[in-house]
Amino acid sequence: MKLSRLLRLQAIFYDKYEKRLADSIKHMVGSKPFNLNLYKLSLKHASISEESINGLKISNERLEYLGDAILGSVVAEFLFLKFPFRDEGFLTETRSRMVNREALNQIAIKIGLSKVIEKEYKGKNLNAHKSIFGDTLEALVGAVYLDRGYAFCKKFILKRIIIHFDVDDIINTTANFKSKIIEWSQKENKEIDFKMVAVSGNQRFKEFLVELCVDGNPLSEGKGSTKKKAEQEAAKNACEKLNIAI
């Protein structure tokens, strides 16, 4: 038996709040927590939490940083195995669409984490904190990883997070930035133009640098191993700058 499992004995001393939290965790993660304190911490969003110890503010930001990395690597492997014939550009792009804030917010609602957060901050207005659900989901992943190790955490991510993604839908909307920006230009009656700025590298390994101009003024740049990829990248950066929903 792993030593950390002994932490479960603490459950005898759980108060009412802790009992409810442990049940919620079991519901979301699939197993009761070993170290409940990690999960308590994962719920303390920096924007709302008021607690501090010795002047240090208690927040889940460090757990979020760790969870983000673990989530990233599990999703990376998932896509690597799912799409054996797609190149790394596709995999990178799809991954970034899966782990973006809005997608994670949605997942947090689907697995019920949003309810736990709302109970935690009863009476407070959470609408001002758009990303609180997604941030907390990442922190929860960090807590699960520290509590149970990589193999368990990977299973949790695959069976309880990734399962909620409609990967085909994500792929279909992937790499559509160029058409989004063209659509925008028609609506706004602007003229857009992709300019090739530079090509570097040798015959086999080229890098293209493309500039996107709106009414003649440079707005964004993009790099890529093909002209098309560089244009996509430039269009993506432009969408971000113009706050165009993708």
Place this chain on the structure above:
Amino acid sequence: MKLSRLLRLQAIFYDKYEKRLADSIKHMVGSKPFNLNLYKLSLKHASISEESINGLKISNERLEYLGDAILGSVVAEFLFLKFPFRDEGFLTETRSRMVNREALNQIAIKIGLSKVIEKEYKGKNLNAHKSIFGDTLEALVGAVYLDRGYAFCKKFILKRIIIHFDVDDIINTTANFKSKIIEWSQKENKEIDFKMVAVSGNQRFKEFLVELCVDGNPLSEGKGSTKKKAEQEAAKNACEKLNIAI
């Protein structure tokens, strides 16, 4: 015994090249490979490799994508545990300095991977491919992960990659972008100015947006939860735009 271990029996049929490669892997990774083909693939850099199967180019780019993610999460945890009292901004910044291309190039040279690559591409000029060593190191991490699993790969990264980092040195140069850009402005006789553009959020959770102007013209922007962080971010982006070595 794990089934994948049976792959080691293939070693009986290794030719001279394969024997040498397996020895090199053992030297770098600390254990003979189970599935040598993964490691062979990890050496095929897209810019140099000429092989293809059914029109699909054989390259290590997919392994590099996977290795990058695994390396990122192991380094994230390493820093998380090493610095229990530092915030996530510091951890993120330090991590990105550890896994950047130049740092990985240096590590690849230190662990002898550069020699293996040079032997693999004997007679070819590798100088044109600046990042080949670092890219291949990431691909090697991907191969080790697929071949041996997370626990082994983590040990490999901690004992044979991270050990080569002078983390204190990295930290001392971290977050020094502002002084770099000021230094540059004095040398180039330019006037630089940090302008606060916007502050959003509520009383407890603010976000500052700072613009860095050179001779009155906006060059870069930075966001952060404090004015100082936003200025650092803006200075960092400016350093990148101006190609200032950090």
